[in-house]
Amino acid sequence: MDDRRMMLGRRYYPAVIVDQIIERVSAGESVTAICADPAMPCAASFFNWLADPELRGKYEQARAAARTRAHI
Template identity: 50%
Template sequence: MPEPAGPSPRRGAYSRRLADEICARLSNGQSLRAICTDPAMPHRATVLRWLHANPEFRSLYALAREAAADALAEEIVSIADRATGRDDVPAIKLRMEARMWVATRLRPTVERRAEPAPAITIAITPDDTDL
């Protein structure tokens, strides 16, 4: 039986083709855990090693996560728009809240400014007194 060409993606070296596929699937809202259950995809630990070792992949991955958050936000709106008075409101609310929770964790945190923003000064001039 012939040997397979190259290392198995389950424990292989970084592959831009696989990285692009992972990021595309993440962008569409699929979880990394779900992606990595696919035998054609690398093991989750392999992907995490790639993230640690490869700044280019880390950047692609971050963009994919942002796109996934956007996809979840669109899905939340769609769920709300499809709801009717006859629907199971607690179930709809649970579906929406679960997606909101995940979406907020996919978006990178905004760095807080180390120094306070400059104060706004308002000056009233003689021209303003007639207003």
């Protein structure tokens, strides 16, 4: 199990969860739908994590990939 954690201020969040969310967003799933999964954090937590510039960049790239896939 990957126990890497990313830090935002004093909060840590599991990188494996973030990676799964980013992968699902890039596949076209909404954060709301992803976070409805009981294994995922609530959407509000994820959106708070986006204060981390590195995570925000990954999220924006995933959304761009999803938009590109939708237009193919």
